[in-house]
Amino acid sequence: MQKQLLWFRQDLRIQDHTALWHAAQSGPVIALVILSPEQWRMHDDAPIKLDFYLRQIQAIQQELASIQIPLIIRTVPLWENIAAEIDQLCQKLDIENVHANIECGVNELNRDFQVQTQLNQSNRDLVLYHDRTLFPVGSIRNKSNQPYQVFGAFKKYCYEQLSISIPQCFPIPETQALNDAIDVGELNNNSLPTLAELGFIFNPNQINKQWQIGEQYALNVLDDFIENKVRHYQLERDFPQIEATSQLSAYLNIGILSIRQCFNALFRAQFGHFSIDHVGQQTWLDELLWREFYQHILFDFPRVSKHLPFKMPTQQLQWRDAPNDLSAWQTGQTGIPIVDAGMRQLLHTGWMHNRIRMVVAMFLTKNLLIDWRLGEQWFMQHLIDGDLAANNGGWQWCASTGTDSVPYFRIFNPISQSQKFDAQGDYIRQWVPELAHLDAKTIHEPYAKNPNIELNYPKPIVDLKQSRIRAIEAFKQI
Ligand SMILES: Cc1cc2nc3c(=O)[nH]c(=O)nc-3n(C[C@H](O)[C@H](O)[C@H](O)COP(=O)(O)OP(=O)(O)OC[C@H]3O[C@@H](n4cnc5c(N)ncnc54)[C@H](O)[C@@H]3O)c2cc1C
Numbered sequence: 001m002q003k004q005l006l007w008f009r010q011d012l013r014i015q016d017h018t019a020l021w022h023a024a025q026s027g028p029v030i031a032l033v034i035l036s037p038e039q040w041r042m043h044d045d046a047p048i049k050l051d052f053y054l055r056q057i058q059a060i061q062q063e064l065a066s067i068q069i070p071l072i073i074r075t076v077p078l079w080e081n082i083a084a085e086i087d088q089l090c091q092k093l094d095i096e097n098v099h100a101n102i103e104c105g106v107n108e109l110n111r112d113f114q115v116q117t118q119l120n121q122s123n124r125d126l127v128l129y130h131d132r133t134l135f136p137v138g139s140i141r142n143k144s145n146q147p148y149q150v151f152g153a154f155k156k157y158c159y160e161q162l163s164i165s166i167p168q169c170f171p172i173p174e175t176q177a178l179n180d181a182i183d184v185g186e187l188n189n190n191s192l193p194t195l196a197e198l199g200f201i202f203n204p205n206q207i208n209k210q211w212q213i214g215e216q217y218a219l220n221v222l223d224d225f226i227e228n229k230v231r232h233y234q235l236e237r238d239f240p241q242i243e244a245t246s247q248l249s250a251y252l253n254i255g256i257l258s259i260r261q262c263f264n265a266l267f268r269a270q271f272g273h274f275s276i277d278h279v280g281q282q283t284w285l286d287e288l289l290w291r292e293f294y295q296h297i298l299f300d301f302p303r304v305s306k307h308l309p310f311k312m313p314t315q316q317l318q319w320r321d322a323p324n325d326l327s328a329w330q331t332g333q334t335g336i337p338i339v340d341a342g343m344r345q346l347l348h349t350g351w352m353h354n355r356i357r358m359v360v361a362m363f364l365t366k367n368l369l370i371d372w373r374l375g376e377q378w379f380m381q382h383l384i385d386g387d388l389a390a391n392n393g394g395w396q397w398c399a400s401t402g403t404d405s406v407p408y409f410r411i412f413n414p415i416s417q418s419q420k421f422d423a424q425g426d427y428i429r430q431w432v433p434e435l436a437h438l439d440a441k442t443i444h445e446p447y448a449k450n451p452n453i454e455l456n457y458p459k460p461i462v463d464l465k466q467s468r469i470r471a472i473e474a475f476k477q478i
Contacts, residue, residue, distance in 0.1 A: 002096035011255030024173030047202035294393030350384035
């Protein structure tokens with residue numbers, strides 16, 4: 001059997017890895033990961049996410065060594081340099097085919113097309129597998145053979161498929177025999193560059209949340225969530241001060257964990273049958289399907305990866321050019337405590353609670369009437385779980401420019417959201433310490449009852465009622 005090259009991308013694990021498993025059935029495997037710092041910069045990847053990625057490469061290098069698969073690490077500036085790099089490696093190592101899991105963004109698909117074309121010239125193939133989603137992208141179609149644009153219908157279709165069978169996980173490939181076939185000689189003496197060597201600045205000491213790496217760690221978190229938390233998920237998931245959600249998004253995003261592993265864990269108690277026992281289980285299932293939905297939208301409607309709205313008429317919206325307001329939002333200085341708490345949580349942990357993501361995104365796009373693309377970019381630049389499909393989907397939902405998004409006139413009032421989901425003000429107290437001494441009534445709107453109260457905290461940068469009307473008027477114009 002001839003040698004195979006496994007190209008890792010956003011799928012840094014060895015368990016349940018579709019491409020790795022298939023590659024190992026075809027011959028001895030050599031693994032490859034390619035770092036592309038200029039491309040990362042163009043994609044606004046956050047330093048915290050890149051640090052997480054590099055740390056996981058180290059972990060996977062060890063995992064691979066335990067099954068005798070060597071990992072080659074290469075650095076090229078841009079994805080357009082990858083085809084030549086892989087072609088050269090294939091020639092030096094006498095590789096038969098290259099295997100990888102599909103990624104759905106436009107640039108990712110173009111990159112893979114270039115690699116494919118170059119490899120075909122030397123009678124090699126880039127063999128691509130569906131792995132990132134539960135169902136192959138491009139495969140979910142309505143009765144008119146069109147992609148679904150509404151989540152409810154998409155979800156119904158997924159439920160039907162799941163009731164037939166839940167996609168199973170692939171085993172870890174068997175340990176390879178040590179022989180000349182997988183000796184990569186001097187090609188393997190490359191060490192992993194640091195983030196600083198790749199040109200990114202990141203100080204882990206500034207982050208007050210530890211994001212541990214490792215497949216086993218992620219699986220333990222998943223198991224703990226399924227054992228102890230999912231039952232209460234529906235009731236508690238909207239309260240940012242309760243650790244009621246899985247916090248697995250960063251692990252799913254760079255593929256430390258697979259979506260099939262999540263589904264198999266979710267239905268473990270039902271012996272792998274699609275049977276929903278409680279509302280917590282159903283609600284988490286639906287969140288995983290929102291992830292699935294946005295991945296399929298990215299594939300079926302490539303314009304969303306090109307900074308275009310899903311609803312094209314909203315391209316005409318007159319967004320405000322308001323750099324000071326944008327900066328206040330970015331740094332958590334808007335004078336709206338729940339918004340500032342969320343934005344500061346993002347800066348201090350690389351993560352933000354989903355309810356608060358919705359609140360801050362709606363505040364930016366509606367109350368401040370600032371273009372959703374600026375918010376989307378800021379999130380990508382700071383999120384450890386930054387993912388083009390989910391981030392774009394979330395932003396376009398909040399901005400009412402996306403598929404199945406919130407109607408433009410249903411604007412969250414951030415104060416009511418705060419009173420409802422952070423009733424005691426504990427979340428605000430944690431992230432906005434200037435307000436920590438205020439009682440549970442005052443903390444949501446500190447200047448409302450007492451405009452002259454002395455606080456080292458800004459007054460609201462916008463009037464919520466008037467700005468709501470302004471946003472509705474702007475949407476009515478198009
Ligand atoms: C404006 C905005 C931007 C967002 N940007 C991202 C992003 O860049 N990356 C990202 O992974 N999620 C994003 N989300 C979705 C969601 O906020 C996060 O997935 C969630 O907060 C992650 O926390 P968790 O892992 O504890 O989620 P859980 O509540 O435990 O959910 C389980 C998993 O389901 C998926 N999921 C949950 N909610 C959503 C959703 N609304 N859309 C898509 N997938 C979902 C995630 O993979 C998540 O890990 C965004 C949401 C909004 C409103």
